[in-house]
Amino acid sequence: MSTALSIQNLNYKRNRQVILHDGQLTLSTGKIVGLLGENGAGKTTLMRLITGNAQGQGVIKVGDSSDVMHRKQKTSFSDHLKGFDKSTKINQVVKFYQTVYPDFSNDRYQEMATFLQLDASQKLTALSKGTKEKLIIALTLARQTELYLLDEPFSGIDSMSRKQVISSILKWTPDNATLLISDHYVHEIASLLDEIVVVKDQTIAVHKGADEIRDQLGVEIEDYYESLYEVGGAADDK
Amino acid sequence: MKFDDKVPIYYQIKTHLYHEMLNGQLTAGAQLPPVRQLAVDLTVNVNTVQRALGEMITEGTLTSQRGKGNFVTTDTxxxxxxxxxxxxxxxxxxxxxxxxxxxxxxxxxxxxxxxxxxxxxxx
Incomplete structure (x- = not known):
């Protein structure tokens, strides 16, 4: 199995404060990976470092390339639609994606937009939290690439929207693509995941197979995750 | 489908399919839905479905036909x-x-x- 993402000796500081230190991670192709950690642990920062939207020290490779331009090209990440004016309409955002990303498939986008009931004429400012997350999923997965990053797509959305978002991920993530999906609440996505990665104590503390946790430890992913935060709990064994 | 998160998901998928095979929902020789469809129906990822089906093919309860899909064995x-x-x-x-x-x-x-x-x- 080939490597989708590799991170070596990653260090990142902001205002002289250490956000991430000595980060190591290798993800194989074709996996759905949960990126877990408390609010403010550095999950979003890690995603921005992967795409080069934030600059740290160390080596990050997407596929076999560490070049920032290549990393951006090979990674689909919508970063909460940062940079779009609130009065932008959905169809204008879609046009932008079509122009900027050669791998953006309008057919795939339209299929998802129909499934998720997105109204192209709506302005970003008029979107509910759930609709905005649906739009982000459709835009992100409409690109056909090797690595997808989804940053907390379930935070603050209702359960119907959540189900639709989960179905979209399962339906439209291409074979052999790797998807890294962050959440601070693992229970609702546990059945989706091949592996979990936990960001804790300013580093990538844990990387484990989901069924490995169930098989070898006989515990729920959520319980395992919580045990990492108990004093004297599971050690940060990689 | 609801899963017990303490038990490996691939194992629960196998159990689920066994039950469908024994209660007659999946009869001998019946074709299974495509892997991705099963993944969406069960809300699990494709790799997990593939692992479950792979084990069932190895143990002989399912057969795989290249380009056609997966079938319940006709071996009664x-x-x-x-x-x-x-x-x-x-x-x-x-x-x-x-x-x-x-x-x-x-x-x-x-x-x-x-x-x-x-x-x-x-x-």
Whole structure:
């Protein structure tokens, strides 16, 4: 199995404060990976470092390339639609994606937009939290690439929207693509995941197979995750 | 489908499919939905479905036809064997639990008979 993402000796500081230190991670192709950690642990920062939207020290490779331009090209990440004016309409955002990303498939986008009931004429400012997350999923997965990053797509959305978002991920993530999906609440996505990665104590503390946790430890992913935060709990064994 | 998150998901998918094979929802030779469709229906990822199906193909309860998909085996002997295995596993669990209540084998048999008779009347 080939490597989708590799991170070596990653260090990142902001205002002289250490956000991430000595980060190591290798993800194989074709996996759905949960990126877990408390609010403010550095999950979003890690995603921005992967795409080069934030600059740290160390080596990050997407596929076999560490070049920032290549990393951006090979990674689909919508970063909460940062940079779009609130009065932008959905169809204008879609046009932008079509122009900027050669791998953006309008057919795939339209299929998802129909499934998720997105109204192209709506302005970003008029979107509910759930609709905005649906739009982000459709835009992100409409690109056909090797690595997808989804940053907390379930935070603050209702359960119907959540189900639709989960179905979209399962339906439209291409074979052999790797998807890294962050959440601070693992229970609702546990059945989706091949592996979990936990960001804790300013580093990538844990990387484990989901069924490995169930098989070898006989515990729920959520319980395992919580045990990492108990004093004297599971050690940060990689 | 609801999963018990303590048990490996691939294992639960196998159990789920076994039950469909034994209760007649999936008959001998029936075609399974495409892997991705199963993944969406069960809300699990494609790799997990593939792992479950792969193990079932290896053990001979499913067959895979290149370009066509996956099918329940037409080998009825294999299916009968599977049924025996599952029945035995279920009985073993029940027996162990009753045994833990300090019931003798004779008492277990009597209780079971009574239960079946009662159920027969109730229905």
């Amino acid at each position: 002997t294999r299916l009968a064997q599977l049924k025996d295995q599952l029945v035995m596993a279920q009985l073993a669990q029940t027996y162990d639990q009753l045994h833990a209540f300090n019931l003798t084998d004779a008492e277990i048999l009597t209780s079971l008979k009574q239960y079946i008779e009662k159920r027969g009347i109730a229905q």
